[in-house]
Amino acid sequence: MTMTRRVLLGAGLTLPLLTRTARAARTPGTLTFGLSSYPPSLLPWNNTGTAAVTVKFLIFRGLTSYDAKGTLRGELAESWARDGEAGWLFKLRDATFHNGAKVTADDVKWTLEQVAAEKSTAFLRTEFQGVERIETPDAKTVRIVMKQPNVMLPEWLASPHMPIIAKGSTEGGAPPVGAGPFVLKAQERGVSLDLVAFDKYFKPGLPKLKAIRIVAYADENLRVAALQAGDVDIIEYVPWQSMQAIEADPKLKLQTVDGPFMALSFNGAQGPFKDKRLRQAVAYAIKRDEIVNAAFFGRGTPLEGLPIASSSPFYNPATAHHWTYDPARAKALMAEAGVAGGFSTTLLSTAQYGMHKSTAEVVQQNLAAIGIQVTLNLPDWATRVNLGNRGQYEICVQGTTADNNDFDGTATLLDGELPPNNARSVGIRTPEIHALYAKGRAEFDLAKRRVIYAELEQLALDQCPMVGLAWRAQGYAMARDVQGFTNLPGALNFYSGLTLEDTHFG
Structure with a gap:
């Protein structure tokens, strides 16, 4: 067989x-x-799909994770709480790694240090460079002190890219040792x-x-x-x-x-999409209902704003339908950018998943209607991931989701100050957006966080570091x-x- x-x-x-x-x-x-x-690959701290x-x-478990309803829960940590202005205190369970060693505070400290290290390729490296110090008062207690107050730390520790690994187990190229089921x-x-x-x-x-x-x-x-x-x-x-x-x-x-979605990322370092007006033109040129029907057989809905679910406390109905289909506006933006006659570009997707291929084909057809001639690149998925990580594309179809159900979970998609990643545009600098994400993480009051993210949302819709297509x-x-x-x-x-x-x- x-x-x-x-x-x-x-x-x-x-x-x-x-x-x-x-x-x-x-x-x-x-x-x-x-x-x-x-x-x-199964590299524990890298995002490979x-x-x-x-x-x-x-194979692995982190300090926290989620229950079947999506509520944050303890894993290797049995409890956690704020400790001072910028600190968090985690109490560890009695747990064992696959090599028979007990999970200790030293393993947690070592893991976080590997993720934040200068040459680390970890998905959450930038986030954990925000750690000021890690204290281990005893084998079952870890105190993580951030450089700034951070409401998101327990959520970050729930990421599948943030498992706790047995200290030193990866030395010499050995496989990482986890504590999973x-x-x-x-x-x-x-x-x-x-x-x-x-x-x-x-x-x-x-x-x-x-x-x-x-x-x-x-x-x-x-x-x-x-x-x-x-x-x-x-x-x-x-x-x-x-x-x-x-x-x-x-x-x-x-x-x-519903939750995952299709979107477009751009190469803002070189090529036509260095100009945000052309990214905006693409956003207004797409018939999103065609993607819902072609890629998902009607089992989805158009995504005309940022990927914030309507059930989220951060959902803003005023911006949820920002990128409606408007080819006249798209052509006007192209004229402003000096390419009224159109231009040619390439679009990276994959033929391995029908939804990716169908989405790419709809985008190709819609952009042709406004004078943008698109050549498709449809390799296998592993090649698609590698090309995305290296930024070797002009436009790229994304099939992805936010990191979690908090607004901060969209940072990996929209914050151009983070290290290159296949789930995010390349070469689009977003210092104002980056600063607002940092401000939102430092705020523990929900109402004040909503105000911060409303401002961030307006910036993201203008800069177009990602263009939503369809839930x-x-x-x-x-x-x-x-x-x-x-x-x-x-x-x-x-x-x-x-x-x-x-x-x-x-």
């Missing part, structure tokens, strides 16, 4: 009609997860990973499964067919064209939430007897792998 599947993948074939009347036999206590791509996040949540036992690069339950996991009775087998199905039709046939028990990134059939299948069930209904599909898995709400959707510790068959 493995060789057959690999041949199919290598040939780029799809099997949309592959089904069996009976589900395949399972290994008792083992769940098979159909992942949308093989993780480019959602597929990697799901696997990292099996599962241990990685084997992997076939590009194909599969096998994990077994960690018998010293710090939560009594968890994980509920004995093992999880991760199998990469880059072809979305093959991924759905594998679920229908019983070769896998759960899949992520359910293609929108398959959702109706899955809902109608009595052997299966579908969980969807999408993001789905996981699974066998009917899979219990305990939860599709987390809003911006936390990509963190749903957290709930695999609770998942079981019933």
Whole structure:
């Protein structure tokens, strides 16, 4: 079966009609997860995509995380509280790393120092450079003192890119040692990973499964067919064209939430989009309802402002529909920028995910209508991530989400003063936006934070470091007897792998 599947993948074939009347036999206590791509890497502090996040949540745990309702909860930290003007005090649980060593305050201190180090490539390096000092009064107590008061620290520590690693375990290129519910036992690069339950996991009775087998199905039709046939028990990134059939299948069930979205990023360091007027022109040229229909089969809504969910306390209805379709305005902006006759550009996306490819094609068509001729670059996902990280594009389709459900979670998308990352435009300096994010983090009063972010929002809509396109209904599909898995709400959707510790068959 493995060789057959690999041949199919290598040939780029799809099997949309592959089904069996009976589900395949399972290994008792083992769940098979159909992942949308093989993780480019499992480096604990780097952002290498959602597929990697799901696997990292099996292997690692941080100080905090989220429950099934999206509420912040303790993980390796059993409690935390403000301690002074700029400090936070964390009390650690009795927990064990996969190498048998106890999780201590020294491990936490070492981890944070690695993330903030000068040559660190960590996703949250800039944020944790805001740490003034870390104190370890005893093995179970960590005091983190920030350079400025910071309301967001517990949320940052919940990021999948901020797990606590056993001190010194990465020396000499050794794999990082975590304290998650599962241990990685084997992997076939590009194909599969096998994990077994960690018998010293710090939560009594968890994980509920004995093992999880991760199998990469880059072809979305093959991924759905594998679920229908019983070769896998759960899949992520359910293609929108398959959702109706899955809902109608009595052997299966579908969980969807809004939160992830499609957007455009730009290269502001060179090329035409150094000029914000051309970024604005693109924003007004897109028929967002066409993206909802073409990429998501109607299962989504246009995103005409910043990616702030209507359920958020920071949602502003006055700016939610800022980028309405207005080709006349787009052409006027192009004329102001001196390119009334149009110009040519390139757009980076990927053909590995249908939503990315379809979004790129709609954008290409819409921009052609105002005189911008777009050449598509549609590599595989790993190449797309690498090109995005290096800023090798002029326009780039994003399929992403905010880091969390706080307004500050959009900083990774909009703050051009942060280090380069594939989820953010390259070369667009935003010092005023950066300063307002810092001001918002230092404020603990919700009403005052709303005022700060309202000003930030106006700046972001003017500068266009990211142009929203469409909210999408993001789905996981699974066998009917899979219990305990939860599709987390809003911006936390990509963190749903957290709930695999609770998942079981019933």
